[in-house]
Amino acid sequence: xxxxxxxxGVLAVVALAFPLVIRSPYxxxxxxxxxxxxxxxxxxxxxxxxxxxxxxxxxxxxGVGAYxxxxxxxxxGLSAWWGMLTGGIVSMLVALFVxxxxxxxxxxxxxLATLAGGEIVRLIATNWESxxxxxxxxxxxxxxxxxxxxxxxxxxxxxxxxxxxERIMKSKWxxxxxxxxxxxxxxxxxxxNTTLYKNISLLVSAFFTGMAGAFYMNYMAFIDPExxxxxxxxxxxxxxxxxxxxxxxxxxPAVGAFIMVGLQETFRSSFFGLAPxxxxxxxxxxxxxxxxxxxxxxxxxIVGDWATIKRLVFRTRRxxx
Amino acid sequence: xxxxxxxxxxxxxxxxxLSGAVMAKGSVKVGIVLPxxxxxAKFGEIERDAFLMAQEEINAAGGINGLKLELLIEDTTGxxxxxxxxxxxxxxxxxxxxxxxxxxxxxxxxxxxxxxxNNMPFLVNTGSADKITTSGWTWIYRLxxxxxxxxxxxxxxxxxxxxxxxxxxxxxxxxxGTKGAKKFDKTCKKLGFKVVLKEGYEHGGIDFxxxxxxxxxxxxxxxxxxxxxxxxxxxxxxxxxxxxxxKMFIGGAAGFTMPEFKENAGVASNYVISATLWxxxxxxxxxxxxxKKFKARFNKSVDYHGAEAYAACYVIADVLKxxxxxxxxxxxxxxxxxDMMTVFGPVKFTTWGKMKNQNKAATYVVQWIDGKLELVWPxxxxxxxxxxxxxWLKVWGY
Numbered sequence: 001x002x003x004x005x006x007x008x009g010v011l012a013v014v015a016l017a018f019p020l021v022i023r024s025p026y027x028x029x030x031x032x033x034x035x036x037x038x039x040x041x042x043x044x045x046x047x048x049x050x051x052x053x054x055x056x057x058x059x060x061x062x063g064v065g066a067y068x069x070x071x072x073x074x075x076x077g078l079s080a081w082w083g084m085l086t087g088g089i090v091s092m093l094v095a096l097f098v099x100x101x102x103x104x105x106x107x108x109x110x111x112l113a114t115l116a117g118g119e120i121v122r123l124i125a126t127n128w129e130s131x132x133x134x135x136x137x138x139x140x141x142x143x144x145x146x147x148x149x150x151x152x153x154x155x156x157x158x159x160x161x162x163x164x165x166e167r168i169m170k171s172k173w174x175x176x177x178x179x180x181x182x183x184x185x186x187x188x189x190x191x192x193n194t195t196l197y198k199n200i201s202l203l204v205s206a207f208f209t210g211m212a213g214a215f216y217m218n219y220m221a222f223i224d225p226e227x228x229x230x231x232x233x234x235x236x237x238x239x240x241x242x243x244x245x246x247x248x249x250x251x252x253p254a255v256g257a258f259i260m261v262g263l264q265e266t267f268r269s270s271f272f273g274l275a276p277x278x279x280x281x282x283x284x285x286x287x288x289x290x291x292x293x294x295x296x297x298x299x300x301x302i303v304g305d306w307a308t309i310k311r312l313v314f315r316t317r318r319x320x321x
Numbered sequence: 322x323x324x325x326x327x328x329x330x331x332x333x334x335x336x337x338x339l340s341g342a343v344m345a346k347g348s349v350k351v352g353i354v355l356p357x358x359x360x361x362a363k364f365g366e367i368e369r370d371a372f373l374m375a376q377e378e379i380n381a382a383g384g385i386n387g388l389k390l391e392l393l394i395e396d397t398t399g400x401x402x403x404x405x406x407x408x409x410x411x412x413x414x415x416x417x418x419x420x421x422x423x424x425x426x427x428x429x430x431x432x433x434x435x436x437x438x439n440n441m442p443f444l445v446n447t448g449s450a451d452k453i454t455t456s457g458w459t460w461i462y463r464l465x466x467x468x469x470x471x472x473x474x475x476x477x478x479x480x481x482x483x484x485x486x487x488x489x490x491x492x493x494x495x496x497x498g499t500k501g502a503k504k505f506d507k508t509c510k511k512l513g514f515k516v517v518l519k520e521g522y523e524h525g526g527i528d529f530x531x532x533x534x535x536x537x538x539x540x541x542x543x544x545x546x547x548x549x550x551x552x553x554x555x556x557x558x559x560x561x562x563x564x565x566x567x568k569m570f571i572g573g574a575a576g577f578t579m580p581e582f583k584e585n586a587g588v589a590s591n592y593v594i595s596a597t598l599w600x601x602x603x604x605x606x607x608x609x610x611x612x613k614k615f616k617a618r619f620n621k622s623v624d625y626h627g628a629e630a631y632a633a634c635y636v637i638a639d640v641l642k643x644x645x646x647x648x649x650x651x652x653x654x655x656x657x658x659x660d661m662m663t664v665f666g667p668v669k670f671t672t673w674g675k676m677k678n679q680n681k682a683a684t685y686v687v688q689w690i691d692g693k694l695e696l697v698w699p700x701x702x703x704x705x706x707x708x709x710x711x712x713w714l715k716v717w718g719y
Contacts, residue, residue, distance in 0.1 A: 024413065024414055025409060025413040025414075026406075026409065026410040026413055026414040029406055029409060029410075033406075126494055127521075134499060135427070135494055135495050135496045135498075135499050136430075136450070136452065136496055136499070136500070137401070137427060137430065137431070137496065139430060139431065139434050141434065141437075141438055142438060145438065145439075220402050220405060220431075221405075221431075221434060222401050222402070222405060222430070222431035222434060224401065224427055224496070226400075226427070226495075226524070227400065227401055227402055233400070268358075268396060268398060268403065269395075269396075280357070280358050280396055281358050283358075
């Protein structure tokens with residue numbers, strides 16, 4: 001128990017002191033993006049991992065949050081920070097509709113419906129030029145030049161997101177969610193209103209993803225439909241973050257986010273310029289191999305199968321020594 | 322657990338140390354942002370090769386007043402948000418003195434915003450959305466013409482030779498495609514051509530038959546297409562399969578002038594015309610030599626993209642040579658005073674219309690004649706007579 005307290009204490013200090021110690025905006029940027037993915041991955045995990053409703057369309061909520069923030073400056077002349085208050089809520093409204101349509105379907109059909117939903121929203125954003133500026137995108141000038149404010153904002157959001165999810169999973173709701181995942185019909189016959197609880201899970205998930213989207217707009221200061229409604233770079237990435245880190249674990253998506261963002265940048269920059277340039281072309285392949293490896297050998301993700309990893313590492317160490 | 326942490330820290334420290342150690346001395350660093358992987362990689366590669374070739378020549382000729390010109394070519398993967406973080410990295414971590422490159426409108430638009438905010442001079446050489454130089458940004462300079470001017474040579478060819486009555490416009494749903502289509506739509510209205518169809522298609526699409534069938538039903542005199550490379554080839558191939566025969570197929574630069582267009586579309590590429598910004602036969606000093614040298618070295622033809630990059634590298638070198646110091650304000654002053662001849666034509670950054678720091682470059686029309694890209698318009702520069710009218714079915718071998 002004491003070991004645990006020390007661990008969390010150290011982690012908290014590291015998290016708070018990181019941008020003050022590592023002054024390079026480049027590394028700060030990578031950690032900010034990772035923290036943003038902690039939020040998206042954890043939100044996805046609440047819906048997919050705990051409630052069993054696998055979503056292929058989290059870009060819907062991310063993009064809606066981002067556009068909610070982006071529309072303030074271009075249509076109302078207000079700061080995009082208003083989006084931080086409203087992005088999550090607008091995402092929830094959209095999620096109500098998505099849930100109303102998609103929760104009539106189960107399993108793979110639900111996944112496919114969300115996949116289609118993401119593409120529909122992207123096409124709307126592309127073609128509704130009077131509202132969204134279409135492919136021109138929305139460009140704002142960042143409020144802060146320093147990365148510190150962004151870092152602490154996203155850190156607070158990420159911590160809040162994880163704490164809320166942990167709280168929910170320890171409450172009655174959490175048990176309802178898991179029971180829906182394990183057997184929806186059994187849950188229903190136990191008297192659980194499965195539609196209601198699936199929607200609650202979706203709403204919480206959409207809220208945090210929308211907040212992440214609004215943060216993205218403020219931080220990156222440029223969005224277009226291809227960026228924020230991207231199937232590949234948002235919806236699929238959310239799934240990868242969850243799977244690699246560990247589905248249905250509180251800390252899995254957090255670990256997964258750092259691993260995936262780190263890997264992506266490592267490959268993009270060809271191992272920070274140390275490896276030959278062609279390596280950067282292999283990033284999709286490397287992602288694929290990683291996912292195959294994780295699914296085959298660590299089906300519960302890095303956090304879920306931490307005991308296995310520890311045992312493996314420990315054993316090889318001992319034989320080596 | 323503890324051991325793993327220690328190992329992680331060591332690996333991290335080594336990575337940090339190494340990346341710091343590769344810094345060269347006695348050089349001046351310029352960041353170049355290009356998409357060298359992803360769906361726009363073909364364009365990025367051709368520009369990267371041209372940049373590297375120019376860099377070698379410049380350094381062989383004494384570099385920047387004795388210092389080596391060091392280009393840090395960073396991959397944007399063709400995505401605006403990656404471009405943005407790449408530029409931030411170049412500015413803060415690599416401490417480059419200025420930025421060059423910039424392919425694809427959206428990425429360039431997003432990265433230009435970062436440069437403006439950081440007071441970092443950015444010489445754009447391909448990203449062509451008007452917004453890049455009409456946003457009032459003071460640190461952004463552009464070598465290539467804005468997309469709204471791409472079709473000006475095509476316009477004069479249309480009014481003087483083809484004289485179409487009806488037009489169909491197809492474009493990729495991207496910043497470049499949408500804006501180019503809108504502008505051409507306006508031009509047609511101004512010139513009195515009727516636009517019977519204006520249709521966007523999705524990036525990465527492979528089946529254009531539905532949209533081409535609609536074009537065929539409308540039977541327009543010309544089909545104007547604003548596409549990147551795979552879609553350009555596929556559009557022509559499928560037009561051939563559907564026996565779509567307007568008076569002329571016109572490409573709005575980008576994909577239609579690339580050597581890969583001919584390779585992928587094969588016979589369907591023959592006699593297609595395209596707007597272009599450059600051709601090796603133009604009477605600019607070094608244009609032909611550049612073309613031949615590039616071909617000998619990389620075993621592929623080079624189009625306007627390569628010429629833009631090659632010229633941009635020489636402009637960058639010229640600016641850095643003239644700058645009083647490598648401070649951003651001094652480099653900006655040198656950019657403002659730029660007045661030089663390149664393989665891409667004369668380069669001078671001025672403010673005209675809504676544009677700021679925009680070079681005025683002419684545009685041309687090229688035609689694929691028997692597998693070769695020939696300059697056909699304006700007449701005084703033409704290498705071959707403009708082939709018109711054309712019996713497409715015969716050309717395609719039906």
